[in-house]
Amino acid sequence: MLKIFKYLQKKDWVLILCSLIFIVTQVYLDLKLPDYMREVTVLVQTEGSKMSDVLLNGGYMILCAVGSMVAAMIVGFFAAKVAAGFSVRLRAMVFEKTMSFSMEEINGFSTPSLITRSTNDITQIQMLIAMGLQVVIKAPILAVWAIFKIMGKSWQWTATTGVAVAILIIMLTILIFVALPKFKVIQSLTDNLNTVSRENLSGIRVVHAYNAEKYQEAKFEKANDELTKTNLFTSRTMAIIMPTMGIIMSGMSLAIYWIGAYLINSASLPNRLSIFSDMVVFSSYAMQVIMAFMMLSFVFIMLPRASVSAKRINEVLDTEATIIDGTETEGKKDHSGEVEFRNVSFKYPDASDYILRNVSFTAHKGETVAFIGSTGSGKSTLLNLIPRYFDATEGEVLVDGLNVKNYQQEALRNKLGYVSQKAVLFSGTVSSNVAYGESGKNSAKEHAVKKAVDIAQGSEFVEKMENQYEASIAQGGTNISGGQKQRLSIARAVYRQPEIYIFDDSFSALDYKTDRTLRSVLKKETQDATTLIVAQRIGTIKDADTIVVLDDGKVVGIGTHRELLRDCEVYQEIAYSQLSKEELEIG
Amino acid sequence: MAENHQEQNRTTPPGPPHGGGPRGPGAKPKDFKKTFRQLISYCKVFLPLIIIALLLAMAGAIFNIIGPEFLNQITDLITEGMMTSIDLDAVVNVAAILAFLYGLGALFNYIQGYIMATVTQRVSKNLRTDISTKINRLPLKYFDKTSTGDVLSRITNDVDMIGQTMNQSLGVLVSAVTMFLGSLIMMFYTNWIMAISAILSTFIGFALMTFIISKSQKYFAQQQKELGKLNGHIEEIYSGHHVVKVYNGEKNAKETFHEINTRLYDSAWKSQFMSGLMMPLMMFVGNFGYVIVSIVGAVLAVNDVISFGVIVAFMIYIRLFTQPLTQIAQAATNLQSTAAASERVFEFLAEEELADEGEKRERLETAIGDVEFKNVRFGYSEDIMVIKDFSASAKAGQKVAIVGPTGAGKTTLVNLLMRFYEVNGGEILIDGVPANKLTRANIHDLFSMVLQDTWLFEGTIRENIVYSRNGISNKEIEEACKAVGLHHFIKTLPKGYDTILDDKANLSAGQKQLITIARAMIEHKPLLILDEATSSVDTRTEVLIQQAMDKLTVGKTSFVIAHRLSTIKNADLILVMKDGDIIESGNHEELLQKNGFYAELYNSQFENAS
Numbered sequence A: 001m002l003k004i005f006k007y008l009q010k011k012d013w014v015l016i017l018c019s020l021i022f023i024v025t026q027v028y029l030d031l032k033l034p035d036y037m038r039e040v041t042v043l044v045q046t047e048g049s050k051m052s053d054v055l056l057n058g059g060y061m062i063l064c065a066v067g068s069m070v071a072a073m074i075v076g077f078f079a080a081k082v083a084a085g086f087s088v089r090l091r092a093m094v095f096e097k098t099m100s101f102s103m104e105e106i107n108g109f110s111t112p113s114l115i116t117r118s119t120n121d122i123t124q125i126q127m128l129i130a131m132g133l134q135v136v137i138k139a140p141i142l143a144v145w146a147i148f149k150i151m152g153k154s155w156q157w158t159a160t161t162g163v164a165v166a167i168l169i170i171m172l173t174i175l176i177f178v179a180l181p182k183f184k185v186i187q188s189l190t191d192n193l194n195t196v197s198r199e200n201l202s203g204i205r206v207v208h209a210y211n212a213e214k215y216q217e218a219k220f221e222k223a224n225d226e227l228t229k230t231n232l233f234t235s236r237t238m239a240i241i242m243p244t245m246g247i248i249m250s251g252m253s254l255a256i257y258w259i260g261a262y263l264i265n266s267a268s269l270p271n272r273l274s275i276f277s278d279m280v281v282f283s284s285y286a287m288q289v290i291m292a293f294m295m296l297s298f299v300f301i302m303l304p305r306a307s308v309s310a311k312r313i314n315e316v317l318d319t320e321a322t323i324i325d326g327t328e329t330e331g332k333k334d335h336s337g338e339v340e341f342r343n344v345s346f347k348y349p350d351a352s353d354y355i356l357r358n359v360s361f362t363a364h365k366g367e368t369v370a371f372i373g374s375t376g377s378g379k380s381t382l383l384n385l386i387p388r389y390f391d392a393t394e395g396e397v398l399v400d401g402l403n404v405k406n407y408q409q410e411a412l413r414n415k416l417g418y419v420s421q422k423a424v425l426f427s428g429t430v431s432s433n434v435a436y437g438e439s440g441k442n443s444a445k446e447h448a449v450k451k452a453v454d455i456a457q458g459s460e461f462v463e464k465m466e467n468q469y470e471a472s473i474a475q476g477g478t479n480i481s482g483g484q485k486q487r488l489s490i491a492r493a494v495y496r497q498p499e500i501y502i503f504d505d506s507f508s509a510l511d512y513k514t515d516r517t518l519r520s521v522l523k524k525e526t527q528d529a530t531t532l533i534v535a536q537r538i539g540t541i542k543d544a545d546t547i548v549v550l551d552d553g554k555v556v557g558i559g560t561h562r563e564l565l566r567d568c569e570v571y572q573e574i575a576y577s578q579l580s581k582e583e584l585e586i587g
Numbered sequence B: 001m002a003e004n005h006q007e008q009n010r011t012t013p014p015g016p017p018h019g020g021g022p023r024g025p026g027a028k029p030k031d032f033k034k035t036f037r038q039l040i041s042y043c044k045v046f047l048p049l050i051i052i053a054l055l056l057a058m059a060g061a062i063f064n065i066i067g068p069e070f071l072n073q074i075t076d077l078i079t080e081g082m083m084t085s086i087d088l089d090a091v092v093n094v095a096a097i098l099a100f101l102y103g104l105g106a107l108f109n110y111i112q113g114y115i116m117a118t119v120t121q122r123v124s125k126n127l128r129t130d131i132s133t134k135i136n137r138l139p140l141k142y143f144d145k146t147s148t149g150d151v152l153s154r155i156t157n158d159v160d161m162i163g164q165t166m167n168q169s170l171g172v173l174v175s176a177v178t179m180f181l182g183s184l185i186m187m188f189y190t191n192w193i194m195a196i197s198a199i200l201s202t203f204i205g206f207a208l209m210t211f212i213i214s215k216s217q218k219y220f221a222q223q224q225k226e227l228g229k230l231n232g233h234i235e236e237i238y239s240g241h242h243v244v245k246v247y248n249g250e251k252n253a254k255e256t257f258h259e260i261n262t263r264l265y266d267s268a269w270k271s272q273f274m275s276g277l278m279m280p281l282m283m284f285v286g287n288f289g290y291v292i293v294s295i296v297g298a299v300l301a302v303n304d305v306i307s308f309g310v311i312v313a314f315m316i317y318i319r320l321f322t323q324p325l326t327q328i329a330q331a332a333t334n335l336q337s338t339a340a341a342s343e344r345v346f347e348f349l350a351e352e353e354l355a356d357e358g359e360k361r362e363r364l365e366t367a368i369g370d371v372e373f374k375n376v377r378f379g380y381s382e383d384i385m386v387i388k389d390f391s392a393s394a395k396a397g398q399k400v401a402i403v404g405p406t407g408a409g410k411t412t413l414v415n416l417l418m419r420f421y422e423v424n425g426g427e428i429l430i431d432g433v434p435a436n437k438l439t440r441a442n443i444h445d446l447f448s449m450v451l452q453d454t455w456l457f458e459g460t461i462r463e464n465i466v467y468s469r470n471g472i473s474n475k476e477i478e479e480a481c482k483a484v485g486l487h488h489f490i491k492t493l494p495k496g497y498d499t500i501l502d503d504k505a506n507l508s509a510g511q512k513q514l515i516t517i518a519r520a521m522i523e524h525k526p527l528l529i530l531d532e533a534t535s536s537v538d539t540r541t542e543v544l545i546q547q548a549m550d551k552l553t554v555g556k557t558s559f560v561i562a563h564r565l566s567t568i569k570n571a572d573l574i575l576v577m578k579d580g581d582i583i584e585s586g587n588h589e590e591l592l593q594k595n596g597f598y599a600e601l602y603n604s605q606f607e608n609a610s
Helices: A002-007 A010-045 A051-100 A103-109 A111-118 A120-135 A138-151 A155-202 A204-209 A213-238 A241-266 A269-318 A379-384 A409-414 A430-434 A445-455 A459-464 A482-495 A512-525 A561-567 A569-578 A581-586 B002-011 B032-042 B044-080 B088-137 B141-145 B148-190 B192-239 B241-246 B250-302 B308-349 B410-417 B440-446 B461-466 B474-483 B487-492 B509-521 B539-553 B588-594 B597-604
Strands: A339-346 A356-363 A368-372 A394-399 A416-419 A500-504 A530-534 A546-551 A554-559 B371-378 B387-394 B399-403 B425-430 B447-450 B527-531 B557-561 B573-578 B581-586
Touching (some): A010 B250, A051 A111, A051 A120, A051 A269, A051 B250, A111 A120, A155 A269, A204 A213, A204 B088, A213 B148, A241 A269, A241 B044, A241 B308, A269 B308, A339 A379, A356 A379, A409 A416, A430 A445, A445 A459, A445 A482, B032 B308, B044 B148, B192 B250, B387 B410, B387 B425, B410 B527, B474 B487, B509 B539, B573 B588, B581 B588
Parallel strands (some): B447 B527
Antiparallel strands (some): B371 B387
16 A cells, blocks of 8 residues: 555645645634634623624634635645646656556456456546545544544533544444444345346346246345345445434534533633633634544545555556567568567466467468367467567577567567457547557558558448548547458558568458458559468468468468378368368368 | 447447436426326325324424423523523423433434335335336337337336435425424524524525526536537547548647537536535524624513524524525425426326236137238328238248338238237238237237347347247256257357356357247247348358247248348349338249349349449
8 A cells, every 4th residue: 555655746845744744724613613613702701892893803713714714725735736646656657667568468367357457446546645644644633633622621511522532433333343244245246136137137038939938037136135135234234323423422422512511610710711611622622632533544445445445556556567578670581571480388376277389380482371170279479479478488480581579669660560369459540440550661651541442442331431431430430330440550560661471360240241352452563572361261361372281289280282182180170170072172 | 340340339329429318406397287196196105104204293393392492491490590500400301301302302303214215225126127127018000119228217217216205205305394393483482682682694505506506507507518519529439430540630629629628617616616605605694693693682682672592592493494495496496307307207007008818718729830921901090001001921831021112001000910019900810810800919929930130038048949938848948949059059159058148258149049049949839930030141051040040930930021132032033122012922933923022122132333
């Protein structure tokens, strides 16, 4: 928790110090107010007091009230500045850090968790600081000061206040220990309820088809019962708070006057007036003490959540990116456009098993190399090693004759046109998506976008959209279909005119016809480029120069379609499952 | 990698990330009165309890209001005896009565809170149950236009909102209003000059507060907007991280981020500051009232218009008077949120349900398996017909394949067969009986079905296979799993059939699909539907599934939808659909010879890109 505050800057500390001064001022004024009231009480009870004296003291009281408010507002101002400034800075730090992460760190945290860490968790910290500056600092000062003020008066009254505070603390402690853990339980029970309902909704056809309505309802009812039971417990428990607070407040006033009557009665005549006026203002002080303790208890309720958030943010900030930038910007001239794997093995950092074992192959300039294998054979992982989403555990990955680790990441990536399995689109326009990022090349943007979209077989649908190339794309591309998304993400790669194309099963959402046309146009346009393709369909890859067959992370065959069909058992199995023997022979 | 993608898909909640999600407090209902009437009639059973609770709340408030009057008496008893001796017996009498009243008040308040908490939770529970049963009574049509996230948010967010706000609003509102009016009356009863000064001072404070709140709204809205934008940007960049990286889009992303972040800072500190003002202001309103009452009281006391006890009483009155004002405001917003949330819940509960089928007498205990479509017409909306004039018949035991491009209406046909949707024209006959003469449950009893989306729930493998049926023996389960080639794999799992299927379970997409096939297999029903059951798995796994399915289809009339044509070549009858009509039909060889649409579709799989 405290660790996160090391990110506060000197400027912030100055502001916090300033707030401290104003908080002290505020507490002073708050506690001064009853003092004047005491004066007034004395004046009222003394025969023949001057009206002007009463009004003068009244004037001071108003000044105190206004002064206290102004001081509190200034503290609020500083707190807001510090909290907002800090959260903005912290958020930027988390964002920048996340941007520097490789796939390994991202997967370690998981994307949704990183999103929550950059948004909600930071908001938690902002709230804690804003509240904290006003309450955490103020409460102890107020409590101690107010206790000092009342201590000298009478031990009976002080004891009364002590009892009130004790009741308050006992109640809050019980609540914190009894009810708060239940809130966590409620959260998980709610999740459970959600899971059951989501299950019913997503499988609504299955539920109907199996006549399983009653079954699902019974399941829901069980989750519902559990949730309701816990909810009942907590809300019945929480119902104690209000009445108890009420009786603490009013009971204390009553007790002070009750005790006061005895104190005054037993005091000597000259002291009586002073005790009386003490009594009148005593409840004001006592109320302040109780308020202070209440504020502190709020902090205790808020603190655990915020400290969890702080911990989560620190985790991100303390994680070092595992991919270290190289220095080279250019590869070897005579190896340009070449991708080579030399005995590459790969496993995820914490995994026990290798995903790729000893993979070697070379793709020369202008060649198409395809990868095929069943789900989990390591095809996508293999492609991920080229843009350094991950680094090879053993062996070398070379682009243009140079190990990818030696490149500046930016330079390496300028050579690549990568299209992922799941098309990713950003909110913006068609053209901002196609011309996304930086490629290190300058070209006439508008024309290049059009051409790229055309090659990706997207002109037809793009030109039908409103505003055509400037048509807006919603976040995640939700306003266009899967096939259209895939074509735009292909156009994005084409736009860069890369040396090396990487297609990670990027044609799956296209129908056979479009798939075929796209590939033949692409081939024409990108004769000089090296192409690496992962695919499921034999039809997509059978005309590749080289096909690499992967099985369980190992290369079990390299060659052309014909060669593999003849020699490679795994390839035959895959092929026969898709096409009949005769059809394959003709092809 | 693939595993990780799935992981993310699972943990990301469905539905749009912004809007449509949880609604914060303060949302306004469309028709407040109507919704409240609905809510009241929904709570009918609890109405007597609610009334008791409200009466208790009132009583509790009244006890608190008369408190200061007793303190006034005590103070006066003290001041009277100041110079001589205090009538302690009288003080004890008054104090004891007051203590008793305070105690009783607290007790009443707690009972009130207890009752309201109980009622609210019971109502919430009933609402949730009703929504959940409603889900299964709605026609599937409804879910075409409503997202899962939306329905889920009604079950949790909206009902929670009702639970929280109803609990805190009704009781508080009643006691606050009582407190407010009561202290008003008591103040005027005690002394009218003091009362007027108390009221005036309070309202000056509140006017100030209203002014500031209205000023701050703008910044709140702005902050929410910027925050929404920023979160959207973060979400988008993080989830497209691999693309951002490989396209060197980091610089761009950072620029956009800093731009929004800077704008956010501006509105964030302002709205933070504005909301921070509320506490000092509230304090000030309290203090200011206290000061005014003290001074005016002092002036009056000096002039012997009032006794000192009145001042003491008013010091408490001012608290009892200002407190309810904020409480009433809070309760009003709460009530509004209750109404807005209940409106959405009642809206859902009022959706049109599937037609009641209680009067249908026809029933097929089992079927031979003849299915006939007669001039079927259907559209998801009245004006656009997806199926235009569809006629076909399948003999018992035949394998019927339906092929065609996306959007041709293949899945629609299945939806009609299962009566998930009702036909607009024509009819479907099962063993010569029109499907709409049978109950839906009866039809579902005749069909087994495997869909493209593997639907498994968090539970053991056994539970997933048995699902809603009773009396399935372990032997039957194992036989089904042996038939789909899954038995051996399950046996290798540490917990075998009791392995829980959740995020951690390491099952491939194909294995998951096999489980749903096993689920369909133990049914022994005369008709079978396979809707793209193998499209999400790789081709080698598909062969396994294919073998399993061929076992499943023996002796049953089966309808198979597939987009990989290799899977359906051995069908008895292939129906080629395009734009909602059958354009060709026959078996594989016949269709190839025709050299029509099917042949074109079939051949396009194998052509080279050249």
